Amino acid sequence: xxxxxxxxxxxxxxxxPTGSSSSSSAHRxxxxxxxxWYHLLLTGLAGLxxxxxxxxxADALSVASAILLGFVLHLLFGWGYSxxxxxxxxxxxxxxxxxxxxxxxISMFPLxxxxxxxxxxxxTRVLAAKPTTLAFWTTDMSGIIGGADAGGVSHAIVGTLxxxxxxxxxSIPVGLFTAIFLxxxxxxxxxxxxxxxxxxxxxxxxxxxxxxxxxxGLALFITFMxxxxxxxxxxxxxxxxxxxxxxxxxxxxEMLRLxxxxxREAAYAxxxxxxxxxxxxxxxxxIAGLTTGITLAIARVIGETAPLLLTVGxxxxxxxxxxxxxxxxLPTFINQQYRNGNANCMSDxxxxxxxxxxxxxxxxxxxxxxxxxxxxxxxxxxILNIIARxxxxxFSPKLSR
Amino acid sequence: xxxxxxxxxxxxxxxxTMSSGGRRAGDSVFSVLSIGSGLLIFVTLAAVAIFxxxxxxxxxxxxxxxxxxxxxSLVEYTLPLVFGTVLASAIALLIAIPVSVGIALFISHFAPxxxxxxxxxxxxxxxxxxxxxxxxxxxxxxxxxxxxxxxxLNTYFGWIPLFAGEPTAPMRNxxxxxxxxxxxxxxxxxxxxxxxxxxxxxxxxxxxxxLGATRWETIRTVVLPFGRGGVVAxxxxxxxxxxxxxxxxxxxxxxxxxxxxxxxEVGRHNSIAANIxxxxxxxxxxxxxxxxxxxxxxxxxxxxxxxxxxxxVARSGPKS
Numbered sequence: 001x002x003x004x005x006x007x008x009x010x011x012x013x014x015x016x017p018t019g020s021s022s023s024s025s026a027h028r029x030x031x032x033x034x035x036x037w038y039h040l041l042l043t044g045l046a047g048l049x050x051x052x053x054x055x056x057x058a059d060a061l062s063v064a065s066a067i068l069l070g071f072v073l074h075l076l077f078g079w080g081y082s083x084x085x086x087x088x089x090x091x092x093x094x095x096x097x098x099x100x101x102x103x104x105x106i107s108m109f110p111l112x113x114x115x116x117x118x119x120x121x122x123x124t125r126v127l128a129a130k131p132t133t134l135a136f137w138t139t140d141m142s143g144i145i146g147g148a149d150a151g152g153v154s155h156a157i158v159g160t161l162x163x164x165x166x167x168x169x170x171s172i173p174v175g176l177f178t179a180i181f182l183x184x185x186x187x188x189x190x191x192x193x194x195x196x197x198x199x200x201x202x203x204x205x206x207x208x209x210x211x212x213x214x215x216x217g218l219a220l221f222i223t224f225m226x227x228x229x230x231x232x233x234x235x236x237x238x239x240x241x242x243x244x245x246x247x248x249x250x251x252x253x254e255m256l257r258l259x260x261x262x263x264r265e266a267a268y269a270x271x272x273x274x275x276x277x278x279x280x281x282x283x284x285x286x287i288a289g290l291t292t293g294i295t296l297a298i299a300r301v302i303g304e305t306a307p308l309l310l311t312v313g314x315x316x317x318x319x320x321x322x323x324x325x326x327x328x329x330l331p332t333f334i335n336q337q338y339r340n341g342n343a344n345c346m347s348d349x350x351x352x353x354x355x356x357x358x359x360x361x362x363x364x365x366x367x368x369x370x371x372x373x374x375x376x377x378x379x380x381x382x383i384l385n386i387i388a389r390x391x392x393x394x395f396s397p398k399l400s401r
Numbered sequence: 402x403x404x405x406x407x408x409x410x411x412x413x414x415x416x417x418t419m420s421s422g423g424r425r426a427g428d429s430v431f432s433v434l435s436i437g438s439g440l441l442i443f444v445t446l447a448a449v450a451i452f453x454x455x456x457x458x459x460x461x462x463x464x465x466x467x468x469x470x471x472x473x474s475l476v477e478y479t480l481p482l483v484f485g486t487v488l489a490s491a492i493a494l495l496i497a498i499p500v501s502v503g504i505a506l507f508i509s510h511f512a513p514x515x516x517x518x519x520x521x522x523x524x525x526x527x528x529x530x531x532x533x534x535x536x537x538x539x540x541x542x543x544x545x546x547x548x549x550x551x552x553x554l555n556t557y558f559g560w561i562p563l564f565a566g567e568p569t570a571p572m573r574n575x576x577x578x579x580x581x582x583x584x585x586x587x588x589x590x591x592x593x594x595x596x597x598x599x600x601x602x603x604x605x606x607x608x609x610x611x612l613g614a615t616r617w618e619t620i621r622t623v624v625l626p627f628g629r630g631g632v633v634a635x636x637x638x639x640x641x642x643x644x645x646x647x648x649x650x651x652x653x654x655x656x657x658x659x660x661x662x663x664x665x666e667v668g669r670h671n672s673i674a675a676n677i678x679x680x681x682x683x684x685x686x687x688x689x690x691x692x693x694x695x696x697x698x699x700x701x702x703x704x705x706x707x708x709x710x711x712x713x714v715a716r717s718g719p720k721s
Contacts, residue, residue: 220448
C-alpha cells in the first residue's frame, strides 16, 4: 500500500489537469486509468508467441507445453506491462486475476480430457461392438478369453442396478425417517439430546472411507457365515447403504427444514394428527427436493468401487440373485479389465470355448472394454444427475421462492 | 393447502373415539419409526466399530507385539502404509488447495455473475465422476503424459529429496497418484470455500472498494481473512476424502512398503485403502484380520481428521 507515494515520482504520463496539484489528488488519476480488458489478450498473445518461438528453437514444441509456457510468460508480460502502464497496485491485481483464471483453466483441463477420453475411446467401443451395435450392453463375458474382441457388460449393468436398488431400499427409508426424526421430533428433552447425537454420527458416517464401508460389509457377514469366502450382492448393498444413508439424511433434513412452520401449524390447528401432517403436508411440500437429494445420493454410490471390490467379487455372466453367488458390477468390471492390461495375441483369432464362436484378437481389448464400461457408468451417472436437475427444476415448491 | 383440508375431512367422517385411537396409533407408529431410524444410526456406527475391532483381534493377538512368536509385526506392517497414505494425501492437498482457492475466488468474485453458477456446475461435474473412472484415466492417459515433467524435475531439482531417486517408466509412482487425488478432492475444497467466500459481508467488501482498494486488495484484506476458517475446514474435509480414497491409488500406484521420501520412484509406497483392496480377494484368516486392522487404523485416522475439521468449522462459525 506504499503506492500513493511513488505515483508522484512518475509524472511523465500525467495528463489530467489535476495532476499538477496536491499530492493527494495526484495519485487518483493513476488509479482510475485502467486499461481496457483487451490489453490482457494482447499480452497473452505475446506470451504465447514467445513461448512458441522459444519451444520451436528448443525443439520441444507441443500444444500442451506451448500453453503452459505461454501462460507463465503471460503472467510475466501481463504483470510487467501493467506495472509500466498502470502502476504496481494494479499490476498485482492483474497478476492475481491471471492466476485465478489460470487455476480455473487448470481444473477444466482434467475434466475435459477425462470426458474426451471416455467418450472417444468408450463410445467408439460401445457403438462398434461386435456383432451388432450396442451388443456391448446386451452380452456378457462368459467364454470370452484372451484377446477376444467381443464380450459386454450386461451382467455388470444388471449387478450395478440391482445392488444400487437394494442399497436404496435400505437407505432411503432409514435416511428419510432419520431426517424426519431430526426435523419433526428432536425438539425437546431426551429426543433433543438424541438428535444432537444422531447429527454428530451422521457427520461421522459421511467421513467413513468407502473401503472401510466395504470392510464392514465383509466383516459383518463373515462373522455370521460359516464360509469365510462368501461374497454376494446383498453384502455390497449393505456396504453401499452405509455410504448412502448419511447423504440421504443430510439432503432430506435440509429440504424438510425448508418447509415453512406456518404450514405445519395450520395443519395442527385443523386437528390433523402429527403423522398425517408429516405425510400430507411436510413430505408433500418437500417432495421435489427430497427426490432430487435421493437421486443425487444414488448417483454418488452407483460409482463406488472399493466396497464392491471387497464384498461382491466378480463373475462373467448375469446373476439376478442378491443372496447367492458373486455378482459383477460396472465399477469392479472397469477395475478388473484395466488390471488385465494388454492381452496376448498368439494368433489372429480367438475361439469361444462355450459356443465355438470365433472372434478377432485385439491386444487392447481389455483396456477398450474398461473405457466402454466407464462410458456406460458415466452415462448412467449423468442420466441420474439430469433427472435430479429436472425434478428440482420442474417440481420445486412454489412457495419457497 | 388443499392437502391439509382433505385430511380432517376423512377424520371427521369417522366416529370420534375411533378417530382419536387411529390418530394415536398412527402417531406412535410414526414416532417409533423415526426414533428407531435415529437409533439405527447409533447401532450401525457402533456395529462398524465393533465388527472392525472384533475381526482385527486375531491379528492383534497373533502379532509379534502381543504374542512374541509370530513372524509379522503390526507396527512394521501398518506404519509404512500409514506413511504412504499420509504422504500421498499431503501432496494431493498441496496441489489442490491453492488451485481450489483460486477457482473458488474466480467463481465467487471474478467471473461474471451470469456465468458463475454454470462454472460452479462444471466444477461439481468433477465430483460426479466415479473414482474408478479417475483411476482408469490416470493410469492409461495421465501417467505417460506426466513422464517428461518427472524427468525434468528429477534432472534439475533432484537435489530436493522429494524429487530425488531414479524414476523409471511407466511412472506408476506416488506423485502420479497424488495428482489424481488432487483432482478428486478439488471439487470438495472448491465447493466449501466458494460458499464461505460468498458469505463475506457485502458491506465490508464495498467499504474496501470505496477506500480505493483494487479487487485483489479487497480479497486479501476482507475476503481471505473472513474465509480462512472455511478454507482450512474444507481442506480437512478434502484430506479426509484423500486419505480414504482407494481406486486412484490402487489403479495408478505400483505398490511398495518403504518410508522413502522419493515420490518419483516407482514401487516405494502404498496406501492403506489400496492395500486392503488389492489383498482382500486372496486373504483369509489372520491375513484378513490384519487387513481389517489396517482398515480400523484408517477409520480412526479419518475420524480424527474430520473431527478436527468440524471443530474448526464450529469454532469459526459463530465469529462470522
